[in-house]
Amino acid sequence: MGENIEEAPVLYSYWRSSCSWRVRIALNLKEIPYDIKAVSLIKGGGEQHCNEYREVNPMEQVPSLCIDGHTLVESLSIMHYLEETRPQRPLMPQDCFKRAKVREICEVISSGIQPLQNLIVLIHVGEEKKKEWAQHWITRGFRAVEKLLSSSAGKYCVGDDITLADCCLVPQVFNARRFHVDLRPFPIILRIDRELENHPAFRAAHPSAQPDCPPEVAK
Numbered sequence: 001m002g003e004n005i006e007e008a009p010v011l012y013s014y015w016r017s018s019c020s021w022r023v024r025i026a027l028n029l030k031e032i033p034y035d036i037k038a039v040s041l042i043k044g045g046g047e048q049h050c051n052e053y054r055e056v057n058p059m060e061q062v063p064s065l066c067i068d069g070h071t072l073v074e075s076l077s078i079m080h081y082l083e084e085t086r087p088q089r090p091l092m093p094q095d096c097f098k099r100a101k102v103r104e105i106c107e108v109i110s111s112g113i114q115p116l117q118n119l120i121v122l123i124h125v126g127e128e129k130k131k132e133w134a135q136h137w138i139t140r141g142f143r144a145v146e147k148l149l150s151s152s153a154g155k156y157c158v159g160d161d162i163t164l165a166d167c168c169l170v171p172q173v174f175n176a177r178r179f180h181v182d183l184r185p186f187p188i189i190l191r192i193d194r195e196l197e198n199h200p201a202f203r204a205a206h207p208s209a210q211p212d213c214p215p216e217v218a219k
């Protein structure tokens with residue numbers, strides 16, 4: 001165990017998994033060095049379903065993070081662990097009301113949007129209907145996010161400091177574009193996404209910068 005603690009954390013990640021991406025942003029913002037173990041969600045029906053990985057993550061999803069001798073799953077739980085154990089560059093406000101606002105936005109995205117457009121759901125919905133399905137649920141959720149941001153946002157989702165809410169928002173905007181969601185009704189979401197697209201921690205976490213990104217996509 002002592003040896004483990006000295007090792008860099010290992011993130012099980014897939015290049016365009018939005019939930020892996022959230023954790024990559026948080027690790028980068030906190031300047032925590034980490035190694036990536038790529039898990040292909042599509043190769044051979046998905047490496048996340050193999051026996052070995054099921055031992056790591058019983059939900060058979062990414063991300064998982066091995067850190068401090070522990071294996072943690074679920075992106076928000078992982079990010080809160082990082083926040084509590086690595087308080088440098090805080091990603092939660094001090095103020096209790098603002099903290100609640102951050103959690104609200106995180107939950108709308110992580111419970112109310114992303115799971116509905118997740119790979120396993122879209123496989124179930126079927127090739128023919130999946131685009132319309134994803135557009136419907138992302139649009140519905142973004143209406144709520146835009147409304148919440150209209151009272152919470154400063155430069156970023158909650159005030160003028162980057163928080164966990166921003167770590168959740170940016171990957172979800174990428175997914176919205178992937179499914180050709182009309183983003184014009186969401187000017188605050190678009191403004192915050194634009195604000196963060198060139199931030200080094202966000203750039204380094206982007207799918208196109210990942211070791212498992214297919215070369216034709218990475219450019």
Ligand SMILES: O=C(O)/C=C\C(=O)CC(=O)CC(=O)O
Pocket residue numbers: 016017018019041042114117118119120175
């Ligand atoms: O088509 C693929 O390459 C496979 C999986 C993903 O992108 C990730 C997701 O389905 C869910 C998500 O990130 O929200």
